[in-house]
Amino acid sequence: MKKILVEYSNIMAYTISGLVFGFAFFLLFLNLYHYKDVNDLYNKQDSDYQINTEIKEKINKINENINSVNLNITNQNYTNLSVFQTKLNICMDKISNSKLDNILQKETVSISDVYEMQQFYKIDIANECLVKQLYGLTTEDNSIFGSMPVYKSTIPFMEDNINGLKGSTDYIEKIIKNNSSYNFTSRSTKDNIYDQLKDSYYSILYDYVNVVDFMYDTSVLYKNMAGGNI
Amino acid sequence: MKKIINVILLGLRYILFLGAFAISFYIVLSMYKRLSKDMIESINIFLPYAILLIIFFINIIFRQKSVNSNLFYNLTCCLVFSTTIVVGIRAICDTNMILNRVMGYNINFIYFSDYIAFMKILVYGLCISNILFMVCINKKRRQAKNNIEVL
Numbered sequence: 001m002k003k004i005l006v007e008y009s010n011i012m013a014y015t016i017s018g019l020v021f022g023f024a025f026f027l028l029f030l031n032l033y034h035y036k037d038v039n040d041l042y043n044k045q046d047s048d049y050q051i052n053t054e055i056k057e058k059i060n061k062i063n064e065n066i067n068s069v070n071l072n073i074t075n076q077n078y079t080n081l082s083v084f085q086t087k088l089n090i091c092m093d094k095i096s097n098s099k100l101d102n103i104l105q106k107e108t109v110s111i112s113d114v115y116e117m118q119q120f121y122k123i124d125i126a127n128e129c130l131v132k133q134l135y136g137l138t139t140e141d142n143s144i145f146g147s148m149p150v151y152k153s154t155i156p157f158m159e160d161n162i163n164g165l166k167g168s169t170d171y172i173e174k175i176i177k178n179n180s181s182y183n184f185t186s187r188s189t190k191d192n193i194y195d196q197l198k199d200s201y202y203s204i205l206y207d208y209v210n211v212v213d214f215m216y217d218t219s220v221l222y223k224n225m226a227g228g229n230i
Numbered sequence: 231m232k233k234i235i236n237v238i239l240l241g242l243r244y245i246l247f248l249g250a251f252a253i254s255f256y257i258v259l260s261m262y263k264r265l266s267k268d269m270i271e272s273i274n275i276f277l278p279y280a281i282l283l284i285i286f287f288i289n290i291i292f293r294q295k296s297v298n299s300n301l302f303y304n305l306t307c308c309l310v311f312s313t314t315i316v317v318g319i320r321a322i323c324d325t326n327m328i329l330n331r332v333m334g335y336n337i338n339f340i341y342f343s344d345y346i347a348f349m350k351i352l353v354y355g356l357c358i359s360n361i362l363f364m365v366c367i368n369k370k371r372r373q374a375k376n377n378i379e380v381l
Contacts, residue, residue: 006365013362014302020355021306027348028313031320038326112326180329180341 038179041108042198051209052104058212059096065219066092069226077148081226084137088222091129091215100208114200115176118169121204125211126166134218135162154221161214168207172200232301239304244286246311251279253318254342254349261339275346278353285360297363306359310352317345 005012066088071081100120103113138159175196258272289297297303321342324330330338 009362009365013359013366016355016359016362017303017306020352020359021302021309023348023355024306024309024313024352027345027352028309028316031313031316035320035324038324110326112328112331115328115331176328177332180327180338 038111040197041110042201043108044106048104048205051205055104055209055212058216059092062088062212062216062219063092065216065223069223071226077225081222084222085226087133087137088215088219091133094124094129095211095215097124104205109197109201111176111179111197111200114197114204115173117204117208118172118176118200121169121207122173125208126169130162130166130211134158135166138162148225151221151225158218165207165211165214169204172203176200236299236301236304239301239308240298243304243307243311246308246315247279247282247286250311250314250318251276253315254279254346257318257321257337257339257342258346260335260337261343264333264335264339275350278350278357281357282353282360285357285364288364289360294364296366297360300363303359303363307356310356313352314345314349317342317349 066085071078071085097120100117103109103117106113138155179196255276258275259269262269262272288294320327321330321338322336324338327338327341329340330336333339
């Protein structure tokens with residue numbers, strides 16, 4: 001055995017070196033390739049900027065709706081309506097955050113921007129606005145809609161919308177977190193990473209648009225309630 | 231020309247060895263600190279580096295030309311250590327790998343720990359091939375001695 005080892009040591013040494021060389025070469029280029037994949041950028045289309053403008057216009061309209069009506073202290077629902085107004089204002093502060101606006105204004109989007117957007121949606125919009133502020137309005141014993149029987153029918157509408165919107169981006173977070181795995185990359189992996197970037201961006205953007213639409217409907221509802229159109 | 235390249239690769243081999251060890255030590259240290267684990271438990275990660283360091287010292291002390299002047303071995307060493315450095319830098323700097331920020335330490339521990347097994351295999355491979363090259367030298371020396379005695 002010792003003789004064979006000594007006899008063939010040179011061949012074995014070169015074989016092991018060759019294997020190590022091949023494996024290291026593969027790992028090095030795999031990593032460089034994965035780096036390129038993960039750092040893919042998506043160039044936004046012109047229509048995306050139009051969506052941004054529409055969102056901004058809608059946000060301005062919502063703020064107008066909320067603050068256009070001067071609540072009359074003699075109104076029998078004054079307390080309930082002012083609570084509703086405060087909740088809507090808090091929501092709008094969260095929704096029209098500059099952090100998201102900066103990402104929406106960018107010409108190119110990276111996967112970290114999309115993750116940033118998703119976190120903003122999850123924490124600021126879903127948790128802070130939809131769940132903490134508006135979900136309470138849909139409970140049976142709430143006094144705002146309870147005292148105005150005409151508006152009781154809006155409870156299922158709000159509840160349905162909030163339930164649909166609050167967890168709509170959670171699956172994206174799970175997918176994006178998987179991009180740290182670099183195992184055996186292939187064309188389909190690359191396409192998958194790129195699709196994640198593009199699809200996730202639009203998915204979150206359209207969820208955000210849906211939230212703004214929902215907030216617009218809610219602000220119109222508030223305006224009607226506070227304006228006395230019961 | 232071959233000699234110049236070999237000298238450059240030999241120098242790079244030691245520099246990259248230090249770089250690879252330093253970056254993996256920093257990441258593993260941060261990882262164990264975060265997990266509140268004792269650093270002694272990480273000894274199996276750095277054992278191949280320690281063995282390789284000892285072998286490199288032997289190569290230097292005994293001036294083993296067939297290892298030190300082996301262009302292919304030096305190139306392999308450079309490649310292995312470069313890979314470790316690239317992975318380490320990515321674990322620290324590549325913010326588009328989302329787990330980098332999720333972990334809260336700005337180091338992607340999960341990504342690096344995926345690589346630890348490969349790193350150990352590669353460094354152990356270098357150790358074994360270096361030892362085999364050394365055996366090779368002894369064989370050649372013995373043959374040369376025998377030839378002289380015969381003459």
